[in-house]
Amino acid sequence: MDISVVVPLFNEEESLPELTAWIDRVMQANNFSYEVWLIDDGSTDNSWKVITELRAKNANLKAVKFQRNYGKSPALFVGFKRVSGEVVITMDADLQDSPDEIPELYRMIKEDGFDLVSGWKQKRHDPIGKTLPSKFFNAVTRKVSGIHLHDFNCGLKSYRLNVVKSIEVYGDMHRHMPLLAKWAGFKNIGEKVVEHHARKYGYSKFGLSRLITGFLDLMSLMFVGKFGKRPMHLFGTLGTIVFLVGFFSILYIGGTKLYALANHMPKQLVTENPWFYISLTSMVLGTILFNTGFLAELVARSSADRNSYLIETVLEG
Template sequence: MDISVVVPLYNEDESLPELIAWIDDVMQKHNFSYEAIFIDDGSTDRSWQVITELKLRFASIRAIKFRRNYGKSAALNVGFAAAQGDVVITMDADLQDSPDEIPALYSRIKDEGYDVISGWKKKRYDPITKTIPTKLFNAATRKMSGIQLNDFNCGLKAYRHDVIKTIEVYGEMHRYIPVLAKWAGFSKIGEQVVEHRARKYGVTKFGLSRFINGFLDLMSIFFVGKFGKRPMHFFGSLGVLSFFLGIIMAIYIMVEKQVHIWNNLPYRNSTDQPLFYLALVAIVVGSQMFLAGFVAELVGRNAPERNQYLIEKEIN
């Protein structure tokens, strides 16, 4: 099969007939064999009923319905597990992503050898309350990941089959899939300008809380990707640094007091100095962080996946 189109959706019953008809038209024109996988993320409208009716007209439709709303990342993860196509394309169900982009995205993966192609909605129709935070997140993600993409959060993306079968998407990590792919060893990641269409039906399903959750997930990706198999390098380094900083401050306090005694100068008790308490906190925190790294290392060494590594090729 050439293409799997994975479409997560939540309360999008009005747009679904137009979307699948548009996808099918594009596929027929370019002679692609395809499947359209709709993941109903616990919709409370007629979305599932509409999908069931559309299945009678379009045999390429496959669908999965959650019992409740789990979020876009969960929907994509389930969709990726079900996808069978050589190239997997994701798009939103609200018609703001154009299926006409599919052939070009497919070509970038199949013909040019990319692992991931991320869409870039260069001209957007979103309100400023959404575009400004998005720009900030894109800048932060570029800085932390080293991946030079302008629009990490674009729902229109294309993936090589191996990529979606390797990564796991959860939390709010759907916007950071290129980062997950890079940490998994898929380094050929590109970008393509795509059309962003104004919303035709309904309202956006995302609130401001997604930006907070997205930032926390970005920190999780960065930490797990860099230190997941060697937590002692992170906690131990910070712990040792904090511990010795505390020791240096404590030595300074003692030396200063002794110098005042030798020269018959007035001096304060050690416990009367703020530096004493800073030194104490630094020593305690340093010890705790070192122990946390030690415990994390023990847990990691006993984890069943501690020696699982992604192998691209092998010759026997």
């Protein structure tokens, strides 16, 4: 199979008929063999009814329905587990992403040799309350990750199949797919300017809160990527440094006390020196950090059900 398209959706009953027909026209025009995975993230409207009706007319459509709303990352995770196309395309269901971009995104993977190609919505049709936080988030992510993309959060992306099979998407990590791919060893990451349409139906499901959660997810991902399998390297190093600062401070205080006694200088209790308590605190904190490193080594990335989601129905085959 040439292409698998993964479309996470939540309450998009109006756009689904137009979107799936548009995708089918593009695939037929380019003679692509394809499948479309529609991942219903617990919609409360008639999205699932529309999906079942569309599937009856088009066998290339496949679908998963969550029992409740989990979010975009879980939807992508479940979709990635099921895809089989040589190239995997992700797009949003609100018709703001154009299926006409699919042939070029496919070519950039197959012919240009990219592992991942991220869309860049150079001209956006979103309110300023959505575009300004996005610009700030992208600037921070570029600086922290070292990946020079303009639009990390664009839903329109293409992947080589082994990329999506090698990365684990959870929480809200869909915003950081290029970084996840980079940590997995896929460094040939490209970018393509894509057309962005104004929303035709419904309303945006994202608010300003994603600026904060996106930043926290980025920090979490950077930590997990660097120290997820070796947390002792972080906590052990910090603990050792803090402990040694306290230990040598105690030695210095003790040495000055012995010097004062040997030279019959005026007596001063060690406990009257505030640095004594600072040094003791440093030693205690260093020991705690060191022990935290040991415990973190035992539990690092060991949650067996982190990506366990309740699925109500699956339509395939």
